[in-house]
Amino acid sequence: MIEVQSIDKSFAGQRVLRELGFEIPDGRITALLGANGAGKTTCLRIVTGLLRADAGRVLLGGRDVAADPLAARRQLGVVGDREGLYERLTVEEYLTLFARMQGLAGAALRQSLDAVREELELGELWKRRTRGFSQGERMKVSLARALVHRPQHLILDEPTRGLDVLAARLLRRTLLRLRAEGTTILFSSHVMSEVAELSDCVLVMADGRIVGNGSPAELMENTGSDNLEDSFVALAYGSAARSECIEGTPA
């Protein structure tokens, strides 16, 4: 479970997150939506421990990310807005390095590497250095790095950005499989069709707050919309003027 409790964050006096709070239960896929600049990446960086909040806290599986970062990271996989590949290493070397850093060794290490190679169809890339990889190839390696230690929580920042149809499909299939295995998944996106297809729950951010929280069907019902995009627009852009939340959503 991911618990975000009353997070505040400012950059140079500009308040980006305002008492942001939400909970994500295990075995669910949750999408984080918001206009450009709404604070999604800042929120995800705080949830993953890359950035410190000014106030509030984040718990991953009950562990405070800021107070106990190593324990939190052991149960966390992250696909960030940059892939962070080491271009001189082959895929195998790169994933082995990250698996070792997560404490895997011996047969367990071998098994984990074999599993991600197969699941993410990395066979042909396995012995290649990652320099020059296409966007889709980079995403697959980045996702494999995030998954190699079988984390309980997976966080992805716009994971399908720049992917072709097949790569996006592989990613969606992987997320659905992980959900079936009980993984807790939080991802940000601007692609409404993929959010509607994948998400059990949608969080809509505006002005550093959650202004909508529910299943796609609930958000549509609460906004009187017959599609998720209209519902998102009503919440994300209407909210700045109305500064109110849909029923049942924390302010």
Ligand SMILES: Nc1ncnc2c1ncn2[C@@H]1O[C@H](COP(=O)(O)OP(=O)(O)OP(=O)(O)O)[C@@H](O)[C@H]1O
């Ligand atoms: N390191 C930083 N220093 C200064 N300002 C920052 C920093 N990181 C983010 N911001 C500002 O915080 C606000 C929220 O940015 P953030 O990247 O979290 O938005 P976002 O919702 O992810 O946007 P997008 O959809 O465009 O990726 C923006 O106004 C951005 O300029």
